Amino acid sequence: MKMFYADAQSDPAAGADAVERMITKEGVDFLLGPYTSGVTLGVAPIAEKYKVPMITGSAESPLIWQQKFKYTFGTIPAVNLTAISPIYTLAKKGAKSIAIIGMNDAFSKATAEAFKGTAEKLGLQVVKYDIVPSGTDFTPLLSAIKELNPDIVAVGGHEKEHMEVIKAAKSLNFMPKAFLMHYGVTNPDFVENLGKDAEGVFGAAVWTIDIDLPDPLFGSTKEFAEGYRNRWGNYPDYTAAGCTVAGEMFEAALEKIGATPPLSEEEREALVAALEEVKLDTFYGTIDFASEGEWYHNNTGLKPLTIQIQNGEAKIVGPASAKMAEPVYPAPGWNER
Numbered sequence: 001m002k003m004f005y006a007d008a009q010s011d012p013a014a015g016a017d018a019v020e021r022m023i024t025k026e027g028v029d030f031l032l033g034p035y036t037s038g039v040t041l042g043v044a045p046i047a048e049k050y051k052v053p054m055i056t057g058s059a060e061s062p063l064i065w066q067q068k069f070k071y072t073f074g075t076i077p078a079v080n081l082t083a084i085s086p087i088y089t090l091a092k093k094g095a096k097s098i099a100i101i102g103m104n105d106a107f108s109k110a111t112a113e114a115f116k117g118t119a120e121k122l123g124l125q126v127v128k129y130d131i132v133p134s135g136t137d138f139t140p141l142l143s144a145i146k147e148l149n150p151d152i153v154a155v156g157g158h159e160k161e162h163m164e165v166i167k168a169a170k171s172l173n174f175m176p177k178a179f180l181m182h183y184g185v186t187n188p189d190f191v192e193n194l195g196k197d198a199e200g201v202f203g204a205a206v207w208t209i210d211i212d213l214p215d216p217l218f219g220s221t222k223e224f225a226e227g228y229r230n231r232w233g234n235y236p237d238y239t240a241a242g243c244t245v246a247g248e249m250f251e252a253a254l255e256k257i258g259a260t261p262p263l264s265e266e267e268r269e270a271l272v273a274a275l276e277e278v279k280l281d282t283f284y285g286t287i288d289f290a291s292e293g294e295w296y297h298n299n300t301g302l303k304p305l306t307i308q309i310q311n312g313e314a315k316i317v318g319p320a321s322a323k324m325a326e327p328v329y330p331a332p333g334w335n336e337r
Contacts, residue, residue: 001261008034011044019046029263030054030245030271033072035239037107038074047071052319053271055250055311060183061106065298072157072298073275073289075242075249077304078184079107083114083156085304089318090202091122092106092118093329095151095178101141101165102156111156111182124152133327134161138168146174166197170334177204177330186237186314198311201332203307207238207284208314210324215283217248224283238284245284247258252278 004026008015015034020030023046031047033040040059047054048071055073056064062078076082087098098119102112107129112307119126127148132140142165145153153176155165164183168336169175178200184190185203218224224244228236236244253274254260259267276291279301286301306318308327317327 002238004028008036008039008043010036010039014038015039015043016046019043020050023050023052025090027262028052029261029268030250030252032243033057033059033074035059036105037110038051038105040064041106044069051265051268053250053268053275054248055275057246058239059107061110061148063110065295068296070297073246073249073299075246075284076239076300077206077300077302078295078298079110079128079156079204079286080114080117082206082304083111083182084118086182086202086204086306087115087118087122087124087154087320088325089117089254089306090152090178090180090329091124092318093327095329096125097125097127097148097150098154098195099145099148099150099176100126100130100154100156101138102129102131103136103158103161104131104133107183108156108161110153115154115156116181118154119154119158123149125150135310138165139171142168142172142174146172148295149173149176151177152180153178154180156182157184159187159189162201163190163193166194167202170197174333175331175333179331180204183239184207185309188234189236191309191314197334198309199233199337200256200328201309202317202327203309203314205238205305205307205314207241207303208305208307208316209235210316211285213283213285214281216280217251218283241284245280245282248282249275249278249280249287252280 006018027214033054037059060079061079145245146176180202186205218248257270280287288301307314310319315325
């Protein structure tokens with residue numbers, strides 16, 4: 001196997017150009033999709049145009065699956081599935097109100113919408129709902145939210161924005177009963193950068209290194225996690241794991257059709273059919289791509305988890321069937337850490 005790499009620069013147009021070049025110039029047989037949902041939405045039509053299968057291991061926007069792309073698959077369930085678990089967990093702990101901030105990109109907006117929809121379904125009062133652009137100064141926004149005194153402040157964004165929110169909240173001495181953030185809480189950078197200020201923050205995920213499962217290639221979750229750490233210097237979060245099993249799914253599907261690259265167009269069609277049929281148990285959980293319906297080609301084999309930073313580590317605190325620690329609610333104040 002020969003690998004080709006390209007930098008999408010977090011830009012859908014740049015990603016589309018890169019994929020078209022890899023298909024037409026390098027002659028790639030399949031694609032391991034880009035990091036962000038926005039770039040995935042820009043790249044997927046190119047995969048459709050040239051009939052080249054693609055698996056994304058990190059994109060979570062439901063907009064991808066609503067398009068029903070024939071050649072695009074995803075190992076991470078859509079965020080409107082994963083984001084509901086922590087709202088349920090916090091509602092069970094007695095939360096009654098929530099303020100929601102979402103960044104203005106496909107993934108983050110979908111996350112904020114999922115937080116809002118689930119909160120309303122459970123009867124929580126949504127006291128504020130704002131979609132804001134990248135580069136927003138969170139201090140005045142959080143100052144206004146502080147006056148509303150919500151039990152939960154939920155943020156849909158990425159690590160950078162989430163760390164900025166925590167820092168701004170601390171500068172205002174504002175500590176709601178819970179901060180909820182997606183994505184980034186399970187990323188090692190989150191705790192490394194925030195230290196004790198990360199304590200108590202809730203997040204959503206579908207996998208952590210604490211879930212011990214067997215794997216046909218790596219042996220087990222623990223073996224994969226340690227191998228990843230030896231290679232990259234830190235433990236993987238669920239997106240790194242999702243990208244890894246994207247490769248495992250291609251391997252299993254190629255084995256099923258008995259083909260090796262270079263692939264003919266007929267073999268690529270067979271590969272798509274095999275990806276719909278293969279159900280693979282991995283260190284990440286079960287990978288089972290839907291072949292029809294609302295989640296067409298999204299993985300429906302994983303269960304959403306509620307995560308909380310406790311003693312500097314991401315712990316599973318919900319749902320009850322999966323939790324490894326009790327959720328701490330309300331979170332400790334800034335001076336209680």
